[in-house]
Amino acid sequence: MPDWIVHIGVAYIICRLLYTKYTTFNHSNTILVMVGSLIPDIAKLAMITEYLGMDTLDYFMAFHQPLTSLIVAAILCLFFEKRKIVLGLLILGLATHYALDLLLINFGGGIYIFFPLSWQAFHLDLISSDDNYLSLIILLLAFLVFIVEYWSKDAKID
Structure with a gap:
């Protein structure tokens, strides 16, 4: 299920719904x-290197941990003037x-939400990772x- 489309x-859905109440969630934000x-999902770059004959999955999987993702987000926000807002977004x-x-049914143990403080993996086992119907529903x-939003007469223009 949770592929890039989802x-x-x-x-997108969350931001556009929040935009009805908070103008911070404009199109650029x-x-x-x-x-x-x-x-x-920077970890998906390991598929490219695997195609090139390099085994880098162990290195890239570190990016799929909340702490590492937060560090990447903090580095990205340095390229913007309003760093705090960008980091929050x-x-x-x-x-x-x-x-x-x-939400995924996870055969790999789950997500290490509290890594490096805990090696406890979490998963809720609600949705299969190969469920394409959910992708279609979210896209629709x-x-x-x-x-x-486009046809709404009350739509705010950024």
């Missing part, structure tokens, strides 16, 4: 939350990513949110 779609939702993206990953919901 991570981006959920981040929504993109930052969506980028934040993909930071933990990236952290919201990280939170959506890990919340979705917690994101499209519906986009259409409703």
Whole structure:
């Protein structure tokens, strides 16, 4: 389930719904939350290096831990003027990513949320990782949110 489409779609839906109440979640900040939702999947770069004949999975998997993802988000926010706001938006993206990953039926033990303080892995075993219907549902919901916002007479313009 939680592939990149789901991570981006959920981040988009949350931000657009929050935008109805808080103007901080404008379109450009929504993109930052969506980028934040993909930071933990830097580990997917190991597929490229594997294709090139290098075994780097153990190195890249460190990026799929909350602490390492937070460090990457902190480094990314240094490239912006409003660092605190950007860091908060990236952290919201990280939170959506890990919340979705917690829902997975996990054969690898789960997510080490409190690493390096604890090696306790967490998972809720609610959704299969190969469930493509959820990806389709999230994509359709994101499209519906986009259409409703676009055609709404009350839509605020950034």
